[in-house]
Amino acid sequence: MGAQPGDRTLPAAPLPPDEAERLQALHTLDVLRDAPPEGMIRAARLAQTMFASAAAAVCFVSEDTLHYKVTLGVELPNGLSRRLSFSNHALHADGVFWVEDARTDPRVSDLVATAPIAIGFYAGAALRDQGQAVGVLCVSSAEPRAYDARLAQGLEDLAGLLSSKLALRRSLVEAAAARTARRSAERVSGAYVAHAPVALVMLDRDLRYLMPARAGPRTIAWGISR
Numbered sequence: 231m232g233a234q235p236g237d238r239t240l241p242a243a244p245l246p247p248d249e250a251e252r253l254q255a256l257h258t259l260d261v262l263r264d265a266p267p268e269g270m271i272r273a274a275r276l277a278q279t280m281f282a283s284a285a286a287a288v289c290f291v292s293e294d295t296l297h298y299k300v301t302l303g304v305e306l307p308n309g310l311s312r313r314l315s316f317s318n319h320a321l322h323a324d325g326v327f328w329v330e331d332a333r334t335d336p337r338v339s340d341l342v343a344t345a346p347i348a349i350g351f352y353a354g355a356a357l358r359d360q361g362q363a364v365g366v367l368c369v370s371s372a373e374p375r376a377y378d379a380r381l382a383q384g385l386e387d388l389a390g391l392l393s394s395k396l397a398l399r400r401s402l403v404e405a406a407a408a409r410t411a412r413r414s415a416e417r418v419s420g421a422y423v424a425h426a427p428v429a430l431v432m433l434d435r436d437l438r439y440l441m442p443a444r445a446g447p448r449t450i451a452w453g454i455s456r
Contacts, residue, residue, distance in 0.1 A: 245313075246322050248362070253293060255362035259400055261290055266299040269395055273367060273388045274300040280384050283369040285347065288357075288392070290365040291321050299365075304347050314341060317366040320354025326382040328353045331374035351375035353382065355389035359396045367392060 246252065256262075270288055278286035285304040290297045296310045296317055312318050316338055320327035329335050329352040332342050342349060347370070354368035367389045 252362040252364065255359050256290060256292065256364040259359060259364065259396060261299070261365075261396075261399070262292065262297050267395070270392060271300050273392050274302050277367060277369050277385055277388055278302050281353070281369045281371075281375075281381060283351075284371040286367075286369045288365065288367050289317055290357075291317060291363075306346060310346065314344065316341060316345070316349065316352045316370075317354055317368060320352075320366045320368060321356050321363045323354075323356065326353055326355045326386050328377050328382060330376055333374075348372040353385055355386045357389055357396060358393045359400055364396070365392075 266288065274286045274288050277283075283303070286300075286302045287298055287304070287306060288300040289306075290299065291312050294312050295308070296306075296312055296315055297308050298306050316327075316329065316332075319337060329338055329349075332338050332345075332349045332352060338352070349370050350373045352368065352370045354366045356363035357365035357367060367385065369385070
């Protein structure tokens with residue numbers, strides 16, 4: 231939930247000092263191009279129901295742009311400006327970023343006129359991976375709403391559940407990358423062994439064979455610690 235693309239007339243929310251690490255965490259997750267998982271849709275639906283709000287959304291935040299994975303009750307195009315958005319504030323808030331009345335809240339009042347939907351109330355909680363805020367689960371409605379500690383805790387808990395799913399996704403992505411790297415290394419080493427003038431035997435730390443020996447005039451054993 232942000233300003234229209236290309237609008238640079240309003241003061242932007244400051245970027246955090248660890249922005250490079252945050253972007254690296256987002257890149258590692260590789261989530262921007264994929265369809266949203268069912269669990270993400272359900273979390274947004276539950277947040278919308280909990281708040282009885284007009285809209286709920288899940289977005290990931292790249293260097294300049296909001297990437298919406300789930301939008302309920304509203305149509306929000308990808309490509310909205312990150313720096314001029316409510317979600318950029320939520321991304322770096324300590325806990326839930328709650329706006330009771332966007333028209334009078336000095337943190338976001340200048341954004342109301344350029345927001346793609348009417349926003350009176352907004353609440354957003356960051357999605358995190360490895361300690362880095364990479365996205366936001368948020369709800370909004372046109373009418374203002376007083377702060378409610380129980381609802382704020384519920385939104386933060388839902389964001390925590392989605393963050394746990396992101397951690398699992400990262401583990402799967404990293405495991406797949408490691409398998410790809412190992413297969414590539416095996417192809418290279420296999421090609422070398424096939425044409426080596428000596429016999430090569432690769433052993434792990436426990437002296438188990440990692441690669442069969444090739445007959446040759448001499449034998450060299452490689453010990454690999456892992």
